[in-house]
Amino acid sequence: MKILTFHHQAPFADILAELKEKLATRAVKQPWRCFDDVSCMCVRDELFQMYQDHFLRHNPIVEENVVVSVHTEEEVPWGVKYVGAERMWKRSKGTGVKIAVIDTGIDRSHFELRDRVKGGIELVRGKRNGHGTHVAGIIVAEMNQRGIVGVSPEADLYDVRTFREDGTATLSDIMRALNWSIEHNMEIINMSFGMPQYSEALARIVKKAADRGIVMVASAGNNGGTVEYPARYREVIGVGAVGQNGKLAEFSSRGKGMTTTAPGVDILSTWPGNSFKKLNGTSMAAPHVTGLIALRLARRKKTAAS
């Protein structure tokens, strides 16, 4: 649609009458809208093309029918504020840092994520559980004047879909997921999952990733007791959950293997279907740390380049 604004001296009524006359013989409904008192007319593109001479004879100002947005504020969730991301954005937003999210899969059609997910692999199929989408949003929800912002809103995510809809995965698939991340040169791996028992096989893959310089972040666990694996491995940053009061959440695993803590209570993030949801868990704490590391890595790369 084109919006035509005529000069106040232009014979607006005549222009309109003439247009109606031209169209009288055609079986079209009035394909325009008029704001007579301000000499404005909105006409469909086809009509404008067809009668361009008629319109332009009177030298109107022609504008496109642009889309205008409401002035909503983009929310910076409390966890993103808590970890001090806003201060760090002045120097870096995580641009170009490659992060693998080994999880239940990411909804790539979500408006906060679609430009941030750069690749991945599907090790399982079927219906997707929203967990991975929530974790992804905490790391990279885009700075786009709506919704929320993640900790490192310009980092690149890789969706390593390993967990089924019921939130479980096999140990061998997790090993494949880590191998994929190593082979595709990921810089950070987020693992918002865990198991109570030690695995030698998993320990070896984790060591291999660490030897390649990959930073691994994992949730400590939600059992209120000891930290689970992979968080508990020496090479992995194990993350416990705190609430807004800065205190360790009751559900958070703790003790040996908990390297640090991050927000994990009432965490607002993305959910399938362009929506948002608040969740609790150390699963939500780990991606805060992943985002922070992305900010640091991006900053370091920038400094090295200059």
Ligand SMILES: [Ca+2]
């Ligand atoms: Ca946003």
